[in-house]
Amino acid sequence: MASTQVGEHAAPDRVPAATRPPDDDAPLREAARRPSRLRRFRRDRFLFLLGLPGVVLVLLFHYVPLAGNIIAFKDYRPYLTIWEAPWVGLNNFAVIFQGDPAFLNALKNTLVISVLQIIVVFPVPIALALLLNSLLSERIKRVAQSILYLPHFMSWVVIVALFQQLLGNAGLYNTWARVNDLPVLRIIGDPDLFLTLITSQAIWKDAGWGTIIFLAAISRVDQQLYEAVAVDGGGRMRQLWHVTLPSIRSVIVLLLILKLGDVLTVGFEQIILQQGAVGQDASEVLDTYVYNRGIIDGNFGLAAAVGLVKGLIGLVLVLAANKIAHLFGERGIYSKW
Amino acid sequence: MVSVIPGRRPVRPRAARLVNGMTPPHPVMRGVKGIVLLLCCSVVVLPFIGVISTSLADQEQITRAGGYVLWPENPSFEAYAAIFRGGVVTQATLVSIFVTAAGSLLSVAVVALLAYSLSRPGSFGHRPVLMLVLVTMLFNAGMIPNYLLIKQIGLLDSLWALILPPVVSAFQVIIVRAFFMEVPQEIIDAARIDGASEFQVLTRIMLPLSKAVLAVVALFQAVAYWSAFFNAMLYINSTEKWPLQLVLRTYVVDNTAIGTDLPGEVVPPQQSLQMAILVVSLIPICLVYPFLQKHFAKGVVIGAVKG
Numbered sequence A: 001m002a003s004t005q006v007g008e009h010a011a012p013d014r015v016p017a018a019t020r021p022p023d024d025d026a027p028l029r030e031a032a033r034r035p036s037r038l039r040r041f042r043r044d045r046f047l048f049l050l051g052l053p054g055v056v057l058v059l060l061f062h063y064v065p066l067a068g069n070i071i072a073f074k075d076y077r078p079y080l081t082i083w084e085a086p087w088v089g090l091n092n093f094a095v096i097f098q099g100d101p102a103f104l105n106a107l108k109n110t111l112v113i114s115v116l117q118i119i120v121v122f123p124v125p126i127a128l129a130l131l132l133n134s135l136l137s138e139r140i141k142r143v144a145q146s147i148l149y150l151p152h153f154m155s156w157v158v159i160v161a162l163f164q165q166l167l168g169n170a171g172l173y174n175t176w177a178r179v180n181d182l183p184v185l186r187i188i189g190d191p192d193l194f195l196t197l198i199t200s201q202a203i204w205k206d207a208g209w210g211t212i213i214f215l216a217a218i219s220r221v222d223q224q225l226y227e228a229v230a231v232d233g234g235g236r237m238r239q240l241w242h243v244t245l246p247s248i249r250s251v252i253v254l255l256l257i258l259k260l261g262d263v264l265t266v267g268f269e270q271i272i273l274q275q276g277a278v279g280q281d282a283s284e285v286l287d288t289y290v291y292n293r294g295i296i297d298g299n300f301g302l303a304a305a306v307g308l309v310k311g312l313i314g315l316v317l318v319l320a321a322n323k324i325a326h327l328f329g330e331r332g333i334y335s336k337w
Numbered sequence B: 001m002v003s004v005i006p007g008r009r010p011v012r013p014r015a016a017r018l019v020n021g022m023t024p025p026h027p028v029m030r031g032v033k034g035i036v037l038l039l040c041c042s043v044v045v046l047p048f049i050g051v052i053s054t055s056l057a058d059q060e061q062i063t064r065a066g067g068y069v070l071w072p073e074n075p076s077f078e079a080y081a082a083i084f085r086g087g088v089v090t091q092a093t094l095v096s097i098f099v100t101a102a103g104s105l106l107s108v109a110v111v112a113l114l115a116y117s118l119s120r121p122g123s124f125g126h127r128p129v130l131m132l133v134l135v136t137m138l139f140n141a142g143m144i145p146n147y148l149l150i151k152q153i154g155l156l157d158s159l160w161a162l163i164l165p166p167v168v169s170a171f172q173v174i175i176v177r178a179f180f181m182e183v184p185q186e187i188i189d190a191a192r193i194d195g196a197s198e199f200q201v202l203t204r205i206m207l208p209l210s211k212a213v214l215a216v217v218a219l220f221q222a223v224a225y226w227s228a229f230f231n232a233m234l235y236i237n238s239t240e241k242w243p244l245q246l247v248l249r250t251y252v253v254d255n256t257a258i259g260t261d262l263p264g265e266v267v268p269p270q271q272s273l274q275m276a277i278l279v280v281s282l283i284p285i286c287l288v289y290p291f292l293q294k295h296f297a298k299g300v301v302i303g304a305v306k307g
Helices: A001-008 A026-033 A036-072 A091-097 A101-123 A122-135 A136-155 A156-167 A170-181 A191-219 A222-229 A238-261 A268-278 A286-295 A300-327 B026-054 B061-065 B078-083 B086-120 B128-135 B143-152 B168-181 B186-193 B199-210 B211-227 B230-235 B244-253 B269-304
Strands: none
Touching: A001 A170, A036 A091, A036 A300, A036 B086, A036 B128, A036 B143, A036 B199, A091 A101, A091 A286, A091 A300, A101 A122, A101 A238, A101 A286, A122 A136, A122 A191, A122 A238, A122 B026, A136 A170, A136 A191, A136 B026, A156 A170, A156 A191, A156 A268, A156 B026, A156 B244, A156 B269, A191 A268, A191 B026, A222 A238, A238 A300, A268 A286, A268 B230, A268 B244, A286 A300, A286 B143, A300 B143, B026 B078, B026 B168, B026 B269, B061 B269, B078 B269, B086 B128, B086 B168, B086 B199, B086 B211, B086 B244, B086 B269, B128 B168, B143 B230, B168 B211, B186 B199, B211 B244, B211 B269, B230 B244, B244 B269
16 A cells, blocks of 8 residues: 555555555545544654644643632632632622622723723724825835834833823823923823723724724725726715725624624723722723732632633623624634734 | 827826826825824824933933923933843843743744644544634633632742743634645655655744744744733742833832932933833834734734634
């Protein structure tokens, strides 16, 4: 057989047909193509070994913690291991079912921020993409893109720091405003303006980057459609309304649906960095609630319970969002950027 | 037929340059667009200029400006010299460099091997393993179980707690695997007939052919490692193991005064020190930014198409 000629690791199905000796025995060839499990393991054991480190890391850092969620049903004590901790049933979930005010506040803030993200932050990249697309000079467009994408790669620590230096009480703007007798901005550290602050930070960081996907969609629009509008006497606004927007509608809908799948997850790093300045009433969201109750207060069971419920609802939402996206005739995106 | 007459071009109305079948927009409209665009770009650029300028400014100018300056009059690198004279920031920079380098190298190696082992059609067990990897995109076990795991395996307050968990990300495995699968089967067959082992196919054919995609994965990971902040806050206690992002948070966001360990030295202004730390944390990102922009943009679109 061919396999003996080219060595053990070369599977028959990887040898091109031309090198195989002519063979009329179809069933036998079929059997050779799909060897038994054991033979395939012997054949591919080296390949399997190559993947092993990655598989071990995936199991350890993604699946083992999944099992660690049993702590949500236990009374965690620092001096006991997870296994030794006594079971307490659903006690840890009481904050959720009995509506602990702090928990409800976190839930409320999370949802409010999510809704703001969808209504205010989401349309900005679309508008920006339309603006970039309408530029005549390819060079200006490229320069603008280079500038606008940059903040996406900054960590939240950097962005929060930048906002403070710029808009904080002793920051660049306020110092300048005081000298020139202009109104002073109190956006940093004011609980009432916290939502405005994090919303503008989100826009500053990712609005430019968000244009990529819309620009890609716009670039695929058939140019003849624009000319058809022009021939029919339509102006630029008509081209925008009747050609560009309908062409990117499916992308918009898809991204919107996927965003809905994420409503329980809002910028955790962004918020935890600024929580000290505005207090928990204004800034506590589900993720920070888990952090503050668990890591800071040491109430691991309760925190894990909230995290678990949040994770499960999040999973259902993501799956549902993808399902809906499929119904809209789109391929789902399981990953976020 | 007009064009054959010498000296006469085909007559076309003045609109020599049509955009989308139309004449270019009115100058006023173009002006408005230009202003909006300029505004957007300055909102992004000005903070960076302010930060760099302040890091270079001297005490006198900073006092006069009340804190921050947009342009240094007597630029000096005193602040940078001060933070790199040893001490917390120097140490944190080294930690960040180590975590970033070790993490991204490890990541590329592990991801490439895993992707390769999943890329051979019909190989043993590749389907369940692929599922195992893909499903991780859907869920996150949660902060508390992750913390407890790190604690149980004894990585608390160890730099490995920052390096190991993000090594394999399903998305990158998918990208590299897709790339490996596009390598024509004929090349691999040819190598096999020449007697290449599985390992030789990987090292002599697959890896050289996919240098570009592996570089992109390394970049992805390097940026993620460099910017990671929360895991350090969660897992690292000792100040000497703080990465730069944590130092940035403490000294710049939380505004803790930066002491210099060297008595008798002229201390550069606090703001300059803070901004110098900020700039140091930005430099690596800016260095690789041209590549990032090119490849990450592609990645976003691939991600959207391949799902």
